[in-house]
Amino acid sequence: MDSPATMQTEQAFLASSGSVGQKLLQYGMNTNALRTYFHEGNDGLWRPYMDVNGSATLVANATLRREEWLAIDDALLRIARERLIGVMDLMSRGLTLPLSNGMGKMVLEYEDMGDITEAELSMDAASRAKKDRPEFSSKYLPLPITHKDFQLNVRQLEASRTRGESLDVTGIELATRKVNEKTEDMLFNGASAYSYGGGIIRGYTDHPNRNTGTLRAAWDDSSTTGAMVLADCTDMKQASITAKHYGPWVLYIPTEYETKLDENYSSNYQGTIRKRILEISGIEDIKTADYLTGAQVLLVQMTSDVVRLVEGLPITPVEWTVEGGTIFNFKVMTIRVPQIRADQDGNSGVVHYSE
Incomplete structure (x- = not known):
């Protein structure tokens, strides 16, 4: 898995994802639509569920068991903290801007603000001071999806279940590293070759106002x-x-x-x-x-x-099947974009x- 993670707009991502994109659209861009799971009930029967607003909701089908998703999530969180020096500095200091329904936003529209004139001196404050107000200008920051794919086949999954062993999470570890590397690289070096909606992603070393x-x-x-x-x-x-x-x-x-x-x-x-x-x-x-x-x-x-980290989607693994259900495609994805700011x-x- 030597190739880097990919950056795409939401529109391009959905267009290239086929039925996966349609499923996301069906559930209002909720990525849990691609994280369905089997869970054993008190009656001993296994049923497919999807988490909606913190509650388990019955769905038509699923592939992985809940415990297998937990193993994947644990591996992702463990790797997500490795060597993310700049990004973790922002997150640990609260220099983030969380977006609601980030999957449904293509760009972040924001304003920068100019200064106003100095305060005035008078003995009685009766004279009218100069009326002033700050000037604002609108700017745009693209919000691409950064993602990396890997696969498992049905025999690998069944072998881990038969042996009673944990699911092999090597693929998700490698994919998570690639996504992390792309995010960290954007923070320091920008992604000036990538532009959308009138905006460009700039980093510490290529921002024009540094x-x-x-x-x-x-x-x-x-x-x-x-x-x-x-x-x-x-x-x-x-x-x-x-x-x-x-x-x-x-x-x-x-x-x-x-x-x-x-x-x-x-x-x-x-x-x-x-x-x-x-x-x-x-x-x-x-x-x-x-x-x-x-x-x-x-x-x-x-x-x-x-500087702040705009986060439309935390780093998240999703899954869907192809080839008649014999191949399980996984995608590690996030919407994390650095915003370097100047007045x-x-x-x-x-x-x-x-x-």
């Missing part, structure tokens, strides 16, 4: 001193402050720079370069990002006016330095 600058030298170069690295960091902090963003920040570095920060800062300082950087006021953490490659460093203000004056809390 603050850019040049590193004094590649940090992993043997001649680069701790003082040079520290000076780059204070320059980045100042660039953010100049753009009217005052922290708190997270510093993101590529994997090539990880061990450099563990070197001693200097002979006159008892600590590493990493420790010295974290002594800069406002820098809360240093994270190594797999999708930040080469001589690039990011300083990001972790507030919702700078109407172009001020951004993202600072991007490279060599």
Whole structure:
């Protein structure tokens, strides 16, 4: 499973999914329509169900047992937390925008806001102040579905049941990783080749309003001193402050720079370069990002006016049968799109330095 996850609009996704798309439409885009399950009742009979608003509802048919879905979901959640450095930073800080019925939305329409004039001074407040109001402009963010497929056949499923063993979840683990990788890559590098509805998905390193600058030298170069690295960091902090963003920040570095920060800062300082950087006021953490490659460093203000993760659908596995019910198709899918933000004056809390 070497190919990356796919990104599609809801319209393209439904068109390419055939009867699966029709089933989603039938149930109001509720993905539980593709997560039906068999459950044994108190009378010993197995019946097919679908979860609707937290309650089990009888349906016409199902393939997997409830316990098998639980094994799939457990594997998905376990893998979903691996190496999602940037995305997990947003989620852990509550920098998310959940959408109701995200499967039914193609784009997110949002507004950015300009500033207003300064307050006025007077001794009695009787004089009329200048009337003002902020200006708004509408913008659009595409909300594609990111998904990856895998298969099981009826013999594999029956073999696991006959032996009393857990369902082999290797396929869902690999598919989940591919979906995660695509989401993380979008956050750091954007998806500028993908546009829809007048909007483009931008990331930290390609947003047009990010603050850019040049590193004094590649940090992993043997001649680069701790003082040079520290000076780059204070320059980045100042660039953010100049753009009217005052922290708190997270510093993101590529994997090539990880061990450099563990070197001693200097002979006159008892600590590493990493420790010295974290002594800069406002820098809360240093994270190594797999999708930040080469001589690039990011300083990001972790507030919702700078960045948030738009979530129309949590990472979810679905299933349907083909070939007369002998092949089980699975799809791991999500609607998670980064939204890098700036005000109407172009001020951004993202600072991007490279060599």
